[in-house]
Amino acid sequence: MPRQKTSSPKKRGACYRAAIIGTGSIGRAHASGYVQAGRIDLVACADVDEPRARQFAEQYGIRTAYTDLRAMLDTERPDIVSVCTWHPFHAEMTIAAAARQPKAILCEKPMATSLGEAEEMMIACQRNRVKLAIGFQRRFLPAWCKAKELVADGAVGVPKRVSHTRETGLLNATSHGLDCMRYVLGDPKVEWVFGQVERKTDRYERDVRCEDCVAGFLMFEGGIQGNFQTDLIPGDAAWAFVQGIDGMLDFDDGWVRYFNARTRGWKDVPVEKADPMASQAEELVDWIEDRCVHRGQAENGLWTMHVMMGVYESARCHEVVRLPLKTRANPLDLMVESGALPVERPGRYDVRSFLLTGEAMRPTRR
Ligand SMILES: NC(=O)c1ccc[n+]([C@@H]2O[C@H](COP(=O)([O-])OP(=O)(O)OC[C@H]3O[C@@H](n4cnc5c(N)ncnc54)[C@H](O)[C@@H]3O)[C@@H](O)[C@H]2O)c1
Structure with a gap:
């Protein structure tokens, strides 16, 4: 690979x-x-x-x-x-x-x-x-590597937009999605984010406060726009669509396809199998x-943190948030704890409760 x-x-x-x-x-x-x-x-x-x-x-x-x-x-x-x-x-x-x-x-x-x-x-x-x-x-999946290579080789022309959809929380599944968007584009910086959050239930994911749904827009350096949605359309999950001035690319964990003026419709690209x-x-x-340099180096994980916390901060402050973000606390926690996001359907639950073990059915603590 x-x-x-x-x-x-x-x-x-x-x-x-x-x-x-x-x-x-x-x-x-x-x-x-x-x-x-x-x-x-x-x-x-x-x-x-x-x-x-x-x-x-x-x-x-x-x-x-x-x-x-x-x-x-x-x-x-x-x-x-x-x-x-x-x-x-x-x-x-x-x-x-x-x-x-x-x-x-x-x-x-x-x-x-x-x-x-x-x-x-x-x-x-x-x-x-x-x-x-x-x-x-x-980042090591052959399909993701192939998608990144195709974008870099101009299969869709200059990229203009990238899009991602997932379920089970911004920090959980969509951290992969935001990482995916940067990876397929060659890890550009993100200039700003603009997002909205709904949290009417007391939702957690692996003991971390989580929104009911969230969506956002991003601007990558070079003028490429991004958008993502999490838990907004149940059952809908897609890694990244990349739209360029000459075509479109679509991929998931095990496949890649694209089209442009030369392909006469979608062209499936063969990908090998390898354990990432x-x-x-x-x-x-x-x-x-x-x-x-490891492609998972922490600088990339940190960018994803800036984007995710920036989306929460955008919802908290009702503004476009320029990155790098300055707010160090988790803005979702700030919103909930200040009363700005009241729970309307009470009862704490965890979307990963199936990971709980033992009679207590509580997260294992130190
Ligand atoms: N990269 C991926 O695709 C991927 C997939 C699954 C999970 N994850 C991430 O991995 C992390 C763990 O998730 P999981 O599904 O494996 O959870 P899990 O519940 O299966 O495993 C977590 C383990 O940590 C142990 N633990 C808790 N406190 C500890 C302590 N103080 N010292 C030592 N062990 C302690 C628990 O007893 C448990 O065995 C999460 O952050 C999750 O987001 C990533």
């Missing part, structure tokens, strides 16, 4: 020791990526849910399963740390891992729950000279060895 800024074949050499914090669904995907990548030994895992941690350790041949992530980091001194817990823990755990100076941290998306947290993660990693990537692994978790892990090793 196409790789960014590296064409070197996988070289023999150092083997890196990886540890995973949070052994739930995405923790397993990270483990599988490390196992497939080669040159990475999965040496430790930590989860407050002890039976889950133990079972994970058995499955992946890990000697010690920890319930305390700091004990794991201090004892094992891993080169690579995966942060695979729910979003409210990402900042604190990334900062704790950075203080132990591994070579790289791969933290799950969304990077954090506020811009302030995301910036602290950047500072902690810069200060400790740790490479930080955010788990936007879809393995490619994400391989590129982490290349990045550690300075052969490339």
Whole structure:
């Protein structure tokens, strides 16, 4: 599959020791990526849910399963740390891992729950000279890589508009969507955002306050317009449509098609199959060895945070919000806590309640 800024074949050499914090669904995907990548030994895992941690350790041949992530980091001194817990823990755990100076941290998306947290993660990693990537692994999907390549090669002419639709919250699914929009366009900066939010129910997603629905417009540098909607049209999900002056491109996780004046209708483009978790892990090793910059580098995750928080801030202030954003708190929380977004149908619920385990049916806490 196409790789960014590296064409070197996988070289023999150092083997890196990886540890995973949070052994739930995405923790397993990270483990599988490390196992497939080669040159990475999965040496430790930590989860407050002890039976889950133990079972994970058995499955992946890990000697010690920890319930305390700091004990794991201090004892094992891993080169690579995966942060695979729910979003409210990402900042604190990334900062704790950075203080132990591994070579790289791969933290799950969304990077954090506020811009302030995301910036602290950047500072902690810069200060400790740790490479930080955010788990936007879809950047490694062959279909996404092909779509990006086609846009760069002019298949639709100069891009003018890009559009994305998803469900289950701005921070959750649409963080992938906004990342997708930037990725397919070659990661341009975003100049401004303009958004609207509805929250009449007390909706949460993985214990993070979430809107009922949200939509927004974006302006990328170079004058490319973007728009997205989340939970506005149930059942409707699409990655990105890219409209250019000469054609249109449409893609999802496993396919790409486009048309222009030469194709006489939609042209399906063949794409290979590859596990993006393995490619994400391989590129982490290349990045550690300075052969490339990881395409999931935290600067991209931070842009997505600026856009998402900017959309909330636009709804809060009823204005076009120029990026980079200055508000460090989460503007959705500010709106709810100030009474600007009152719940009209009471009763807190979580759209990811199926992830809750144990009799208490409450999120696992430290
Ligand atoms: N990149 C993707 O496509 C993708 C897919 C799924 C989830 N995610 C992200 O991954 C994160 C985790 O989601 P999930 O679905 O795997 O959740 P999950 O509930 O399956 O797993 C989270 C795990 O973290 C553990 N945990 C909680 N507090 C802990 C602590 N203090 N120390 C150690 N472990 C602790 C829980 O016990 C649980 O096992 C979320 O931020 C989510 O957005 C990303």
